[in-house]
């Protein structure tokens with residue numbers, strides 16, 4: 001089986017490497033040998049061991065009838081979209097790690113694959129090397145899924161871990177994540193939660209058998225998290241993680257990406273550094289967890305190559321996802337969800353601020369802060385209520401003379 005790789009970046013070069021390195025075991029599993037015969041990239045790679053395969057001319061791929069599978073590891077929604085459509089329309093299977101493209105044009109591309117009797121597979125688009133798309137859609141197919149909760153971005157998990165465990169500063173940790181090849185070309189997509197947002201949209205679409213549009217998902221990132229927040233979480237025997245949460249209740253789907261305070265006893269709390277984990281709740285299996293490296297060259301290539309093998313094994317099988325766009329959306333406002341908040345304020349007058357907070361929120365728990373820099377801080381935990389009610393109350397803290405600033409508001413996960 002001859003394949004072409006579009007985009008020779010971190011993941012694309014990893015795909016070529018894994019196919020060469022594991023040639024024999026891959027051939028045994030796939031039933032035939034898999035060879036990369038062309039690589040497309042606009043850049044020059046004079047020192048690459050694959051330089052003879054690299055071309056800047058896409059026609060060398062699209063005019064080659066021996067190429068039956070195309071790997072799209074270009075990223076983004078520009079040329080990647082055009083090449084994907086062209087490949088599918090020419091009767092070629094496409095395998096990708098491109099979550100942006102799957103989240104934006106998934107329904108059309110899946111439909112196009114169906115019409116042309118080929119597959120569009122994207123295991124690597126979520127969780128890097130962790131098998132999650134196929135397990136969710138096939139191995140857990142007997143279940144009604146009620147919740148998917150995950151740490152889905154390696155870069156932010158790496159940053160939060162380095163800040164918490166080694167006291168590193170945000171930018172230093174981000175630079176390391178970039179050097180290790182975890183971060184997106186534009187790291188804002190990691191830091192502001194946009195990458196995790198696309199991934200939970202894809203997982204929700206698979207879990208609930210209907211397309212969830214990422215543009216409807218409430219998304220917050222980690223750029224406002226400080227070491228002060230982390231120390232407060234520590235007082236609660238908890239850690240702060242960027243959590244992608246998706247729940248189904250009746251027809252309604254609630255999806256949110258936000259930093260959360262989670263107890264150290266929670267199964268996701270010990271998922272550190274570049275590791276990702278996804279906790280799925282099914283009505284037959286109960287809880288199941290998927291854990292592994294969520295970003296990086298070879299882990300992500302591992303998932304891409306697994307999709308290639310899947311296609312070679314079942315070359316006549318056809319896409320299996322039901323992602324038609326509907327005229328209405330079941331995605332509901334996450335403000336209806338119940339939560340608890342940890343609110344950090346900077347105060348001018350401690351006693352007055354405490355009185356106002358108790359009058360406003362009722363039953364709250366103030367944290368006993370005793371670390372350097374906490375002298376002007378007042379941090380408290382609210383009771384459990386709908387997010388709408390709690391946020392309305394939090395809004396009233398602004399403009400109070402005794403409270404200088406509401407520095408951060410974090411949700412607490414108790415389930």
Ligand code: HSE
Pocket residue numbers: 125127128152153154155156182183184190195294295296
């Ligand atoms: N930037 C992504 C991450 C890469 O950090 O998880 C994998 O999708």
